[in-house]
Amino acid sequence: MITMVDHHQVDAHSWAEIDLAAVQHNFRRARHYAPDSQLCAVIKANAYGHGVEQIARALSHEFRGGDCFAVATLAEARRVYQALGLRDILILRGPVNAAELTEILATGFMWVLHSPWQADLLKQELAFSEDTLAPRMQFQPLRIWVKTNTGMNRLGMSAQAFADIWPWLKSLPQQTSLTLMSHFATADEPALPLAASQLRNFEALADTVALDRECDGMSLSASAGILAWPQAHFSMCRPGIMLYGASPMVGEHGPAFGLLPVMSLKSRLVTINEVRAGDTVGYGATYHCQQDMRIGVIGIGYGDGYPRHAPSGTPVLIHAGGRVFEAPLAGRVSMDMLTVDLTGIPAAPGDEVLLWGQGWGQQLPAERIADLCQTIAYELFCQITSRVKFIYQ
Structure with missing residues (x-):
């Protein structure tokens, strides 16, 4: 609950009270809507402006096995790791060059592979390590989320590129965990046809490579998908804006879903x-x-x-x-x-x-x-x- 702030303790002319119990409550609401899924709490952009170290620490107390964080960049992942010492952090943009990939592989962060050129970087990195017996071959287990384009037309590889890359990833000798992911464009407006089309495309891609749903993860839903698309929850959901008490749904406010302002x-x-x-x-x-x-x-x-x-x-x-x-x-x-x-x-x-x-x-x-x-x-x-x-x- 928000408490009154003593004027004498506030030296700014404006201030933001951040309710950490509320963000924990909202995480539990995400769990309520997707009880059979693991949760990837999105804390990119300084936890949507709320302060990433404090928000991440509060949310970590609510985690169960398999839950994790998501950020946009490697720099953001470093910041969370330095604050909490956790490696269960997904880098949504993935590596932007070979140097970033080397660091990601060495640290064991999870990362999104969204383009064939990133797969080429990974091939080069693995081949270099094997050829030179360099220390870098002592990688952490590879934890890769393969992002496909199901209709958003932003990040995500084509169906053909995915069909080529997924079997190669499955054949790697390194210990590797894989998650198939995509992102809704209109989940916040369920009456529009695109989200249903994306869901069909997503499941068809999984079938194309005979994805093993017992061993490999699937993630399509962010906050709007959690609230409005239960058939798209799969093994992992990615709550973002709902963690901070706001509704992702067009025309709705957070209290309609039991969310509290943070x-x-x-x-x-x-x-x-x-x-x-x-x-x-x-x-x-x-x-x-x-x-x-x-x-x-x-x-x-x-x-x-x-x-x-x-x-x-x-x-x-x-x-x-x-x-x-x-x-x-x-x-x-x-x-x-x-x-x-x-x-x-x-x-x-x-x-x-x-x-x-x-x-x-x-x-x-x-x-x-x-x-x-x-x-x-x-x-x-x-x-x-x-x-x-x-x-x-």
Whole structure:
């Protein structure tokens, strides 16, 4: 549960309270939806902006046999390994050159092989080690996720390339574990036909190489697949945005799936101005006061990562006089400040403000803010800047 923060302990004008118990709860919700699958917790991009070391450590306490982490790059994998000492980390982008592949093989990280040129790098690396009897031949077991393109048309090899590479991987003398993977493009909108087509393509690829489902893994579902496509759970699911309390489903918010907000972005009222009818507020004079009104100035802006394009009317929650009020933005977001309409709200300078998350027994879903800004909660979380102080609870 989020607790109140003592103003004297907060030396920043805006802060983010990170609820580690909530991220653990959300991981358990993923387990609830996919009880027969292992879970690969996606903590790339600094755990979606939440702080990767703290989030990874909290999630590791929820792991069962076969669970693991996923990051985008080798540098991210190093960071998690240095923090936790775990090697069960999947590098989603795979190696970008021979030097990265050498390090990955030496450390024993899991990695995604998504293109034939990466298979060529692996062949060269293995051949070099055998020919020279170099120390590098003492590799950790190979743990490779082979990514195929089933309709996303991003990373993933063609059906023909996969049919050529998979048997070669199976024939390697090194101890090797293989997982077939792909990625949904539209799992968040189940009515669209593409996801069903991708699922069929994925299973057909497995059949093409007579994949042994008892020995080899299969992974297709990220958060949306976990929630909406139980027939696509297979042996491993990859929860991402749902871990942080936001819904991946179009038009839905996290609470609909029993998810709890992890990040609560907060600031406080800096001052309150009395503005006359006919006056304008903010840059561009885009907000016109229809009556005399009180305008509150909040100490957060796009320099902190709050979206600049949040339109007038976007809500914030203000804790004033022991009660919680919803106030709408009035005028453009500035670098360091935003302004809100305080009509009917007995607020005073210093009162706390919630931009998204939860506080004082109420929630303001990040998805609601994202919808108004024509973006997604993923972006809101990831763009919080270093000027915001993070408080882990």
